[in-house]
Amino acid sequence: MSDITVREKNKKISQAKRVTLIINGEQRNLEIGHLPHQVETTHTLLHTLRETLGLTGTKLTCDNGACGSCTVLMDGKAILSCMTLTVECGGKDITTIEGLKDRDTGALDPLQQSFIDHTAFQCGFCTPGIIMSAKALLNENSTPTEVQVKEALSGNFCRCISHYQVVRAVMAVSEGGA
Amino acid sequence: MNEPYRYIGKATQRNDAVGIVTGTVQYLNDVKFKNLLYAKVLRSPHPHALIKNIDKSKAENLKGVKAILTWENVPDWKGGTPGVTRILGRRLRFVGDVVALIAATSEEIAKEASSLIDVEYEILPAVFDEEEAVKPGAPQLYDEFPGNIVTPGFPIFGPKCLTAIAMGDMDKGFAEAEVIVEGTCGYANIPNPIPPEPPGAVALWEEPSRVTIWVSNQAPHVDRMTLSEIFGHEVEIFTHGHPVGGSFGTKIITWQVQAFATLLSRATGRPVKIIYTKEEHIAAFVLRPSSKMHARVGMKKDGTVTAVSGKWLVGTGHYSMTSQAQLAVGLGEVQIMTRCANWDLQTDIICTNRNASGSVRGFGGQELKCAFIPILSRAMAQLNLDPFEFIKKNYIKPGEGYFWRDGNWYIYRGIDYSEAMDKGAERFGWKEKWRGWLQPSAQKGSLRSGVGVGVHGNADIGEDTSEAYVRLSTEGTVTLITSLTEHGTGQRSNYVKMIGEVLQLPLERIFISASDSVIAPFDFGPVGSRGTYAIGSAAISAAEDAKRQLFQLAAPILGANVEDLETVDGLIFAKGKPEQCIPWIATGHDRTIMGYGRFDPDYTLANCMTTFVEVEVDTETGKVTLQNVVNATDVGQIIDPPGLEGQLNGCLGSSGIDSAIFEETIIDPTTGHILNANLIDYKWRTFSELPEIDNVVLETPISSHRFRAIGVGEVATSPGPSAILMAVSNAIGTWLHEYPVTPERVLAALNKVKSQEHAGGAL
Numbered sequence: 001m002s003d004i005t006v007r008e009k010n011k012k013i014s015q016a017k018r019v020t021l022i023i024n025g026e027q028r029n030l031e032i033g034h035l036p037h038q039v040e041t042t043h044t045l046l047h048t049l050r051e052t053l054g055l056t057g058t059k060l061t062c063d064n065g066a067c068g069s070c071t072v073l074m075d076g077k078a079i080l081s082c083m084t085l086t087v088e089c090g091g092k093d094i095t096t097i098e099g100l101k102d103r104d105t106g107a108l109d110p111l112q113q114s115f116i117d118h119t120a121f122q123c124g125f126c127t128p129g130i131i132m133s134a135k136a137l138l139n140e141n142s143t144p145t146e147v148q149v150k151e152a153l154s155g156n157f158c159r160c161i162s163h164y165q166v167v168r169a170v171m172a173v174s175e176g177g178a
Numbered sequence: 179m180n181e182p183y184r185y186i187g188k189a190t191q192r193n194d195a196v197g198i199v200t201g202t203v204q205y206l207n208d209v210k211f212k213n214l215l216y217a218k219v220l221r222s223p224h225p226h227a228l229i230k231n232i233d234k235s236k237a238e239n240l241k242g243v244k245a246i247l248t249w250e251n252v253p254d255w256k257g258g259t260p261g262v263t264r265i266l267g268r269r270l271r272f273v274g275d276v277v278a279l280i281a282a283t284s285e286e287i288a289k290e291a292s293s294l295i296d297v298e299y300e301i302l303p304a305v306f307d308e309e310e311a312v313k314p315g316a317p318q319l320y321d322e323f324p325g326n327i328v329t330p331g332f333p334i335f336g337p338k339c340l341t342a343i344a345m346g347d348m349d350k351g352f353a354e355a356e357v358i359v360e361g362t363c364g365y366a367n368i369p370n371p372i373p374p375e376p377p378g379a380v381a382l383w384e385e386p387s388r389v390t391i392w393v394s395n396q397a398p399h400v401d402r403m404t405l406s407e408i409f410g411h412e413v414e415i416f417t418h419g420h421p422v423g424g425s426f427g428t429k430i431i432t433w434q435v436q437a438f439a440t441l442l443s444r445a446t447g448r449p450v451k452i453i454y455t456k457e458e459h460i461a462a463f464v465l466r467p468s469s470k471m472h473a474r475v476g477m478k479k480d481g482t483v484t485a486v487s488g489k490w491l492v493g494t495g496h497y498s499m500t501s502q503a504q505l506a507v508g509l510g511e512v513q514i515m516t517r518c519a520n521w522d523l524q525t526d527i528i529c530t531n532r533n534a535s536g537s538v539r540g541f542g543g544q545e546l547k548c549a550f551i552p553i554l555s556r557a558m559a560q561l562n563l564d565p566f567e568f569i570k571k572n573y574i575k576p577g578e579g580y581f582w583r584d585g586n587w588y589i590y591r592g593i594d595y596s597e598a599m600d601k602g603a604e605r606f607g608w609k610e611k612w613r614g615w616l617q618p619s620a621q622k623g624s625l626r627s628g629v630g631v632g633v634h635g636n637a638d639i640g641e642d643t644s645e646a647y648v649r650l651s652t653e654g655t656v657t658l659i660t661s662l663t664e665h666g667t668g669q670r671s672n673y674v675k676m677i678g679e680v681l682q683l684p685l686e687r688i689f690i691s692a693s694d695s696v697i698a699p700f701d702f703g704p705v706g707s708r709g710t711y712a713i714g715s716a717a718i719s720a721a722e723d724a725k726r727q728l729f730q731l732a733a734p735i736l737g738a739n740v741e742d743l744e745t746v747d748g749l750i751f752a753k754g755k756p757e758q759c760i761p762w763i764a765t766g767h768d769r770t771i772m773g774y775g776r777f778d779p780d781y782t783l784a785n786c787m788t789t790f791v792e793v794e795v796d797t798e799t800g801k802v803t804l805q806n807v808v809n810a811t812d813v814g815q816i817i818d819p820p821g822l823e824g825q826l827n828g829c830l831g832s833s834g835i836d837s838a839i840f841e842e843t844i845i846d847p848t849t850g851h852i853l854n855a856n857l858i859d860y861k862w863r864t865f866s867e868l869p870e871i872d873n874v875v876l877e878t879p880i881s882s883h884r885f886r887a888i889g890v891g892e893v894a895t896s897p898g899p900s901a902i903l904m905a906v907s908n909a910i911g912t913w914l915h916e917y918p919v920t921p922e923r924v925l926a927a928l929n930k931v932k933s934q935e936h937a938g939g940a941l
């Protein structure tokens with residue numbers, strides 16, 4: 001084996017040992033491995049966010065793709081972080097509930113403010129996931145109808161039944177108005 | 179609104195609102211602990227078995243495993259009512275019963291270790307059906323419960339705890355009846371409230387005998403009390419409460435989860451966290467009790483109930499913690515909705531080899547009425563009585579009485595709810611839609627619409643005790659010291675409003691303590707809709723006490739009488755002389771004013787919720803669609819309008835109305851496994867299937883506390899299920915007597931498919 005091939009190979013290994021992604025606007029260069037601060041290849045993005053990075057705003061409910069509690073944005077679209085492996089997120093831009101505030105001013109996103117104004121939560125455990133699903137919808141369609149809002153949130157489990165107040169909160173920030 | 183309040187009755191921002199929408203509220207699983215170990219439970223694959231042998235050597239050798247506990251190396255801690263269920267036993271009584279506890283440096287290692295434990299079981303015969311369980315020769319779960327009948331009575335409710343309703347003269351009652359019906363109905367589908375946040379605990383044991391437990395329960399003092407009975411009074415127990423990610427009554431008692439963490443911490447000397455998976459949550463935490471009732475009812479043409487006799491069977495699964503309490507409360511609640519002079523209603527609580535039933539909102543009354551109202555309906559139908567008129571006539575009126583949970587007779591001193599019922603009926607259009615029993619309200623092709631009505635109310639709004647401290651800092655801020663956690667109703671914010679009203683202080687200047695059982699005074703917690711009246715009373719009287727102390731200090735300075743003083747925005751003045759005012763701090767910067775408030779139980783008030791539903795049934799497919807719900811109630815005084823709306827909308831989920839339409843726990847009758855223990859197979863309502871909900875809320879002042887309000891949140895789920903059964907029966911023109919009204923059952927009732935009886939009864 002020539003020196004160059006060995007170097008190439010080593011480079012590949014060292015590249016493979018990291019996964020780089022952007023989380024809430026910050027580039028994170030995560031090592032892959034078995035140590036507590038590292039990302040295992042089996043770790044879901046949910047696990048990495050909560051356990052490795054301490055971003056506990058994203059909630060774990062079913063860990064099974066069924067409830068939407070763990071919803072985050074990947075390149076602006078809603079994904080279930082419990083069904084996504086961190087090592088597959090290289091180069092992606094992830095936004096969690098913690099990253100929804102205006103990054104310069106720290107002001108709440110209008111959607112967050114609307115949830116407050118409409119008391120669109122009870123226990124609040126499902127709320128981060130619901131807000132992220134709604135945000136993804138609004139990214140795509142700033143003037144959704146009520147039916148479209150309900151459709152976009154139909155994967156989000158809420159047991160307290162905050163649904164009615166949630167729909168009002170989302171419609172209030174829809175540019176088309178309620 | 180009854181009075182021009184500054185905060186009460188107005189929508190104000192919840193004090194945890196920003197935290198909730200930014201993801202910074204710290205639920206239990208979000209809290210960081212140093213040096214933490216993670217726990218897993220190895221669970222029984224058999225519904226009934228004896229552990230013959232456990233080989234944990236392979237698991238113990240796994241790197242990162244710190245402790246493995248089995249029945250052989252734990253203290254003889256027992257829970258249940260009575261306390262016969264060992265925390266880790268040799269005898270396993272349901273699929274999911276605990277075989278071993280593992281603590282390891284990561285969840286993955288703990289999980290791997292659990293798969294390396296070899297267990298040899300002696301399989302025992304199991305029983306899943308309550309009626310089978312009481313037959314001679316049935317498998318027995320406990321030596322202490324012959325015939326699988328659990329010891330009646332809930333000790334905390336006292337020696338006369340209600341276990342039956344027996345009064346009047348049955349012969350006379352039935353002789354007076356103009357119609358007598360007899361039948362059986364069940365609400366036996368054991369739905370699961372499934373809050374999104376799973377049960378969990380973190381415990382740190384310190385030698386020789388102190389444990390600190392971080393909990394996600396409704397009331398840390400209840401945890402402390404419960405655990406103290408189990409661990410022994412020599413163990414010092416501190417509990418710290420966290421916001422609860424949904425409870426619906428289930429997170430009142432989580433002793434097993436807390437004891438698992440405690441035992442593992444005791445074995446390792448490190449903090450140990452246990453968080454159930456959703457599968458464990460559904461298969462090994464809390465189900466609604468199963469309910470079956472056989473009853474004979476006598477009724478007169480005018481809707482007077484002359485006699486009720488029968489038996490109510492409550493299925494509690496593999497053990498009971500609170501079923502006796504639910505049974506007692508249910509028996510009280512059935513009297514509140516049914517005026518009747520002659521009762522002979524007996525009960526049994528039965529254990530079987532399934533996951534346990536436990537505390538769930540609706541607490542006994544929902545279970546009993548879902549079985550009882552369909553039987554009453556048959557009598558009403560024979561007499562051609564409108565069920566709405568029946569409910570209105572028979573719901574308790576001021577001056578009437580009932581036996582409550584402690585076995586004592588109480589006279590109701592609350593309001594007449596007829597007006598709220600009438601307003602609800604009007605909003606729903608009951609008169610136009612009600613076409614008589616088994617008559618659809620509308621039909622179009624294969625679609626039939628039907629309407630139904632149900633009612634529920636309880637005298638638990640004033641149950642148990644609450645205490646609170648209100649501390650004034652003389653610079654003009656206030657702290658409420660309470661053990662309450664926020665469990666979703668927004669009540670912690672409501673107490674801030676109540677205190678703000680008493681002290682006339684901006685809400686931003688009122689803080690609320692973290693929740694614990696270390697410093698905060700006793701509180702039974704927000705159960706049974708007691709938050710507004712019982713807990714509110716404690717907070718109000720603590721604030722009033724603090725104000726009195728403040729005025730005693732201010733009176734000499736102002737040269738006025740204590741009774742003449744007022745305070746607004748941190749200033750004190752004599753009534754009518756606001757220009758001669760002093761700030762609180764004039765009473766001294768170096769002092770703490772601590773007000774104390776206490777509420778003692780009062781069972782003479784009850785709330786009331788009437789729910790009207792309209793369904794559409796497709797007679798081709800059997801699908802039932804809920805179209806429209808009207809909840810009607812009177813709360814005396816609204817504290818927080820959006821918070822109240824949320825509670826009332828909650829009527830659908832957490833094993834409420836939807837437990838009559840599609841929610842159920844399905845147990846394989848041959849293996850005892852729960853077949854739908856995940857959020858894909860356990861059905862829940864999505865955003866795209868929302869019916870219209872309209873809430874009619876009256877505000878007739880009620881003699882509770884100074885704001886004349888009572889709570890209704892807990893009961894919102896309860897009237898709906900029986901109303902659904904009624905509505906679907908009316909829509910399809912034939913009686914249904916099982917929950918939920920799945921397409922299969924609807925089609926069977928229409929004789930379109932062969933029925934498969936499994937969870938109900940027959941009339």
Ligand code: FES
Pocket residue numbers: 059060061062063064065066067068069070071080081082083
């Ligand atoms: S936790 Fe990811 S979908 Fe439920």
Ligand code: FES
Pocket residue numbers: 121122123124125126127157158159160161162374423424666
């Ligand atoms: S607000 Fe509690 S589950 Fe949605």
